[in-house]
Amino acid sequence: MSQLTYREAVRHALAEELTRDPNVVVMGEEVGQFQGAYKVTQGLLEKFGPKRVADTPISEAGFIGMGIGASMLGVRPVMELMFWSFYSVAFDQILNNAANVRYMSGGQINCPIVIRGPANGGTNVGATHSHTPENILAAHPGVKVVVPATPYDAKGLLKSAIRDNDPVFFLENTVLYGEKGEVPDEEYLIPLGKADVKREGKDLTIVTYGRPVIQSLVAAELLAKEHDISVEVVDLRTIRPLDIDTVLASVRKTHRVLVVEEQKPFCGVGAQLTYMIQSEAFDDLDAPIGRLCTIDAPAIYSPPVEAEQLPNPQRILKAALALLD
């Protein structure tokens, strides 16, 4: 085991897959010479050369579309969006081409592309740079969506994503890039679509993913210490495919659920989850399902106020207590 940052874990996954498969290429804005806007791809250009690690112009529709086209010929592009927020510039490529081409060709064409980059609020970059599009992406059959919360998960899931034959959208988090965690020295893969119980408990299940996993673990600790409440934290890790079985097993154990997401509520991931939980485990519920989201407005810039717009341990704690009343 080594202690790696989330950033390093992603970098190691990229380096290992670049080494393993000559068809893997890494592309994006500033990924090479500049060493990555968030230094995720640091050192990769020197190690693998400009054929494998390429800097692109600021043309997301062009280069993401190019990656999708190349993937149809068996290249395995791992495209970096400096921020997932910029996906909107390439929306047509991502959601008309990557998501649909397999279906429209009657299964003749595959799109083994990975698009990765950070998608989060919390660094005061304002409404245009703080989108969390996992729900919008996952609304399109044909694509897979991964949102890892820890270095271990980030590495194992990214390696699986790169080997996957469908388009995989991998949503990282700038706030987590510097967070450290244990990562095995030997190679490992984590299958897409497998949730992980990050903390066991018996009174309440928090279902979450991404940075709110970390915040929910902090809240769970406070709830245990200060309120003697035992919380189970289920990290979805992958939004689509969705491991609903792990969620339902936890619900059947605790009988109370709080969904926490760094998303606006309307048609968010939690909306799908709560529908499925009530439809498949209605009799196991002792209370209506709770939901804590980002406050429903574009991301505010003002630093102290943005912290209150997003989920945070205090907001999670309050929402949990309200459910247990």
Next chain:
Amino acid sequence: MSKKPSATIEQKPTASNTSHGQAPVNAALTPAQKIELFSQMVRIRRFEERSHRAYTGKNAAGGANIGGFLHLYNGQEAIAVGCCSLMGKHDHVITAYRDHGHAIAVGMDTKALMAELYGKVTGCSKGKGGSMHFFSPERNYWGGHGIVGGQIPLGVGLAYGVKYKGHKGSAMAFMGDGAVNQGAVHEAYNLAALWNLPCIFVIENNGYSMGTSQARSSAGELAKRAEGYGMAWGVCEGHDVYEVRATMDKFLKIAREECKPAVVEIRTYRYRGHSVADPDNTYRTKTEIEDYRRTKDPIQVFQTTLIAEGVLTAESAEKIDEAARAEAEAAADFADASPYPTPDDIQKDVYWESDNPDQRTSQGRLFFN
């Protein structure tokens, strides 16, 4: 505070090329107007330096004064000042996230700008937009936009609006040398040319898009791409405010009189990193930066020019600089003393209807938590 004001740095750059000073639009300037152009550039420089200091420093509570990104305009001042000084009642401006200079040049209050950087409710966008999102519609300044190239179709829309309403005016849509590679820019070019819209696309070519040099990001010549759309184009140097004005005046007149768009590439340089967070050590040399500053600093160039013209003295330049520093300091004090918005403000300014509930015509829920 730095001791040596950069408005009076040691080596003397050459003065403005006199032919530009004699262009009608510059020859017509009164000494007071020339001094105003000069002091605007100095005020932008001092504002940027003060905001940089605020960004890297801490507030009384030990926290950051400014969050997110801070893209500074140092080195490019003559462009915003030169272009905005040509604005009439129906001329409009829109730009990207490197937007502080344009905001000052159109006359926004530096207190409200600094307060916006601090995320305070007294900011020009009530603390909601931050550095990248300054707006002042009453001064025909339409932002301040964070997505590279995203503002350019809006600029065409402003030009369309001007023409539609029958005004004699224009829109200046500013972008960087990296932004020219966004698809939306090309769609906007075509629309402006096809529909004869009075839009001037201004490329502030500072040589780099983040850490990528122009040679590594763009095929061909930037402004010349206009030819593919049958548009007029021009290139000029951005360290000489006279040259910027002379060039832009020509294209603005055509836009206002004949409703014709154009692409103007203005060569410039940025002194600071892409944003304050950019360590600026992977793509250019310190010498490159110093060489530009020494020979082409737009403030120095204009100061030398105005002293030669007898409009300014070293002493009066120093006074202007002192006033600019005091203004920036007062802006920072104002920002520091202002209150933050509250969580109750988060859901204000989202819909016209939710801000004007008594005039609401739609029904149903607007918010979902």
